[in-house]
Amino acid sequence: MARIAGVNIPTNKRVEVALQYIHGIGQQRAKEILETVGIEDARRVNQLTDAEVLQIRETIDREYIVEGDLRREVSMNIKRLQDLASYRGLRHRRGLPVRGQRTHTNARTRKGPAKPIAGKKK
Numbered sequence: 377m378a379r380i381a382g383v384n385i386p387t388n389k390r391v392e393v394a395l396q397y398i399h400g401i402g403q404q405r406a407k408e409i410l411e412t413v414g415i416e417d418a419r420r421v422n423q424l425t426d427a428e429v430l431q432i433r434e435t436i437d438r439e440y441i442v443e444g445d446l447r448r449e450v451s452m453n454i455k456r457l458q459d460l461a462s463y464r465g466l467r468h469r470r471g472l473p474v475r476g477q478r479t480h481t482n483a484r485t486r487k488g489p490a491k492p493i494a495g496k497k498k
Contacts, residue, residue: 378421378429381442387422394421395432400442409435 457465
């Protein structure tokens, strides 16, 4: 089992798909990494040599912010918005949609389950 950026990569999947298990690496970045290192798309993780895994690990460490560092950066950005008391920061603080979506209906993912209003039922 290969371990890259503190994440155990699944061994029987294609390398491009397995790299996406790392927080901060999506489909596009996985393709870029494989292109940089020079590994074909069809290869699977269990077919990689230790040297290739090391190359992938070094490329990710050198060029990308992933996992804990990325999570920390995102949370610090949200905290900065909240400290500034900007509109976006207030929306984050109240747990409401941040990017201008309607809240009269929908927005249940951010707001949580509907709360019944007392005295409304007849």
